[in-house]
Amino acid sequence: MPNIFTQNLGETPRQALNWRLGYAILCFGLMGASRGIDEGLISGTVQQKAFISKYRLNDPLLSESERANLLGNITAMVQIGSIGGALLAFLITDKIGRLWATRQLCLIWIAGIIIFITSNGRIGQVYAGRFIAGLGIGQTAVVAPTYLAEISPRAIRGLCICAFSGSVYLGIMLSYFSSWGSALHISSHSQNQWIVPTSLHLMFAGIILLLSIGVHESPRFLASKGKKEEATATMSKIRNLPEDHPYVQTEMLDIFEQVEREKEATMGLGWIGPLKELFMTPSNRYRIMLGLMSQLLAQWSGANSITIYAPTFFAMLGTTGQSEKLFATAIFGVVKLVASLVCALFLVDMLGRKRALTYGIILQFLSMLYVAIYLAIVPEITEHFQPMGNAKRAGTAAIVAIYISGVGWALGWNSIQYLINAEIFPLRVRALGSSMVMCFxxxxxxxxxxxxxxxxxxxxxxxxxxxFFFAAVTLLGLIWMWFFLPETAGKSLEAMDEMFNLPWYVIGRKGAALTASAGHAENYMRDDVEKVIQHEVSHDEQVTSSEK
Structure with missing residues (x-):
C-alpha cells in the first residue's frame, strides 16, 4: 500500500528510496540548521540579561537609535559574512566538489563560533567571530540545496530539498528552547546563560562533518569533470539499481548530454565561460531574474524579521516577562517546524510549487495585515498599560496570527526560495547562479x-x-509569482532547458504545460522506454562514428 513517501513517485523505481539516499539527505539537509540556529539563538541571546550587561546593550548613555544600531550590528554580522560565504561557495564548489566544500565550511563555522563565545565583552571580537561563522553558514545555502537537487529522484526533489529548509526550523526550535531553558536555569550573572545555547552551533557542525564521511559525491559533479564511469557507478549506488537499469541510464543520458552541450557552448572561454553563459543567454537571464526576485520578495515579507526579533514582537502584542517572551518564541519555533515537515511530506511535490506558494503567501499576507491593524488600533503595551476585554482577546488573536504567518512562510517562500534556486540553473552555471542568488x-x-x-x-x-509594509510586499510577491514563476515540479533538472527557452512572457503562465514531455527522464516516466533506448543507440553510434 502506498504511503506518504511513495505515493508521489509515479513510475520511479521504489529502490530509489533507500538508505543511501536517506543518509545523504540527512547529512546535507541538516546544514539548514546552521541558519536556523543562528537566527533563533541571536533573538534570545540579545534578550539574555548576562549578554545585555556584558556588551552594554542597556547602557544609559546610548540613545535609542545608537542602541538599535548596536543591536542590528550584532544580529546582522552573520548575514554580512554569509554574503562572502555564498561567493566562496561558487569559487570552490565546482573545484573541490560538494563533499569537500561541506567539510571546509563546517570547519570555518566552528572557528567563527569559538571566536564569538570567547569574546568576553570585546564587541570587536563578537563582530569578527560572527562574521567568520557567516562565511561557513553562507556556504550551506549554496552547497546543500545544489547537492540535494542533483541526487534526488525528480518526483520527490521538492521533498528532498525541503529537508534543508525544514532543518532551518529544527535549528530555530532547538535554539528557542535552549534560550528559554538557559534563562530559567542559569544565573543571569553568568555568561553561560548565552554561551551554553550557542554551543548548539558546535554540535551541529561536528555532526555534519562526521556524517559527510559516508556520503557519495554528486554524480552530476563527477560527470562535469569527465568521470563518466564513476558518475554512473555512483548514481547506481544512490539509486540502489544496476548501472544498466533503464532508469539509471536515462538519468545519466540527460546529464551527459547537458554536459556536452555546455562544453560546446563555452569552449575556449575558460573561467569566463560560465559568466558569459549566465548573462548573455536569454533563458539564463530569466532564471537569474526568478532567483533574485524570489529572494527580494521573500526576505522583505517580514517572516525572517519575526524569527530574528520574535521576543520583541511578542512583547508588542502583550506577552510580558522575559521567560514568557522566550516561551512564546519557543512555541513559535515548534509551529514552524511542524508546518515545514507537513509541507515537505505532503504539499510541495503534490500541490506543485506555484500552488503551495500561493496558499503560503495568502496566509502570510492575511496574518501580517491583521497584526498591522491591531497595532494601529491598540495603544502601545507597556508596564503601565495592559489591554483588557476585547482588546486583550484581539491581542491573543494577533499572537495566533504570528504563528499562522509562520505556517504560511513554511508552505510558501521558505520552501520555494531554496527549491527554485537549486532547480532552475543548468549544470555548468548551477554553482555560479546559486551563489549569486544566495549573495543577494x-x-x-x-x-x-x-x-x-x-x-x-x-x-x-x-x-x-x-x-503594513510587510503585508504590502507579501501581496506584491503574490502578483509577481502568478505572472512569472513557472511550475517546476516533476521536471528533470536537464529538461528545464526547453521550458526556459520559451518566450519570456509564456514561461510563467504556460511553460510547464508546453514542455510536459521534454527530456529522456520524462520519456521514461511516461513508460516510453523504447524511445529512450533507440535514442541511446543513436547516440552511441554518433559517438562511435565521431571517434573514427
Missing part, C-alpha cells in the same frame, strides 16, 4: 535585520507601519 539573499537579510530595529522606532515607521 544574505544581502537582503542583512539589510532587513539591520533595518527592522530602526523601522520600529516611533520616529520611523513604527510597529504598525512596519507590518
Amino acid at each position: 539573499h544574505f544581502a537582503n537579510q542583512y539589510g532587513n535585520s539591520k533595518a527592522v530595529p530602526s523601522m520600529l522606532l516611533e520616529t520611523a515607521m513604527k510597529p504598525q507601519g512596519t507590518f
Whole structure:
C-alpha cells in the first residue's frame, strides 16, 4: 500500500528510496540548521540579561537609535559574512566538489563560533567571530540545496530539498528552547546563560562533518569533470539499481548530454565561460531574474524579521516577562517546524510549487495585515498599560496570527526560495547562479535585520507601519509569482532547458504545460522506454562514428 513517501513517485523505481539516499539527505539537509540556529539563538541571546550587561546593550548613555544600531550590528554580522560565504561557495564548489566544500565550511563555522563565545565583552571580537561563522553558514545555502537537487529522484526533489529548509526550523526550535531553558536555569550573572545555547552551533557542525564521511559525491559533479564511469557507478549506488537499469541510464543520458552541450557552448572561454553563459543567454537571464526576485520578495515579507526579533514582537502584542517572551518564541519555533515537515511530506511535490506558494503567501499576507491593524488600533503595551476585554482577546488573536504567518512562510517562500534556486540553473552555471542568488539573499537579510530595529522606532515607521509594509510586499510577491514563476515540479533538472527557452512572457503562465514531455527522464516516466533506448543507440553510434 502506498504511503506518504511513495505515493508521489509515479513510475520511479521504489529502490530509489533507500538508505543511501536517506543518509545523504540527512547529512546535507541538516546544514539548514546552521541558519536556523543562528537566527533563533541571536533573538534570545540579545534578550539574555548576562549578554545585555556584558556588551552594554542597556547602557544609559546610548540613545535609542545608537542602541538599535548596536543591536542590528550584532544580529546582522552573520548575514554580512554569509554574503562572502555564498561567493566562496561558487569559487570552490565546482573545484573541490560538494563533499569537500561541506567539510571546509563546517570547519570555518566552528572557528567563527569559538571566536564569538570567547569574546568576553570585546564587541570587536563578537563582530569578527560572527562574521567568520557567516562565511561557513553562507556556504550551506549554496552547497546543500545544489547537492540535494542533483541526487534526488525528480518526483520527490521538492521533498528532498525541503529537508534543508525544514532543518532551518529544527535549528530555530532547538535554539528557542535552549534560550528559554538557559534563562530559567542559569544565573543571569553568568555568561553561560548565552554561551551554553550557542554551543548548539558546535554540535551541529561536528555532526555534519562526521556524517559527510559516508556520503557519495554528486554524480552530476563527477560527470562535469569527465568521470563518466564513476558518475554512473555512483548514481547506481544512490539509486540502489544496476548501472544498466533503464532508469539509471536515462538519468545519466540527460546529464551527459547537458554536459556536452555546455562544453560546446563555452569552449575556449575558460573561467569566463560560465559568466558569459549566465548573462548573455536569454533563458539564463530569466532564471537569474526568478532567483533574485524570489529572494527580494521573500526576505522583505517580514517572516525572517519575526524569527530574528520574535521576543520583541511578542512583547508588542502583550506577552510580558522575559521567560514568557522566550516561551512564546519557543512555541513559535515548534509551529514552524511542524508546518515545514507537513509541507515537505505532503504539499510541495503534490500541490506543485506555484500552488503551495500561493496558499503560503495568502496566509502570510492575511496574518501580517491583521497584526498591522491591531497595532494601529491598540495603544502601545507597556508596564503601565495592559489591554483588557476585547482588546486583550484581539491581542491573543494577533499572537495566533504570528504563528499562522509562520505556517504560511513554511508552505510558501521558505520552501520555494531554496527549491527554485537549486532547480532552475543548468549544470555548468548551477554553482555560479546559486551563489549569486544566495549573495543577494544574505544581502537582503542583512539589510532587513539591520533595518527592522530602526523601522520600529516611533520616529520611523513604527510597529504598525512596519507590518503594513510587510503585508504590502507579501501581496506584491503574490502578483509577481502568478505572472512569472513557472511550475517546476516533476521536471528533470536537464529538461528545464526547453521550458526556459520559451518566450519570456509564456514561461510563467504556460511553460510547464508546453514542455510536459521534454527530456529522456520524462520519456521514461511516461513508460516510453523504447524511445529512450533507440535514442541511446543513436547516440552511441554518433559517438562511435565521431571517434573514427
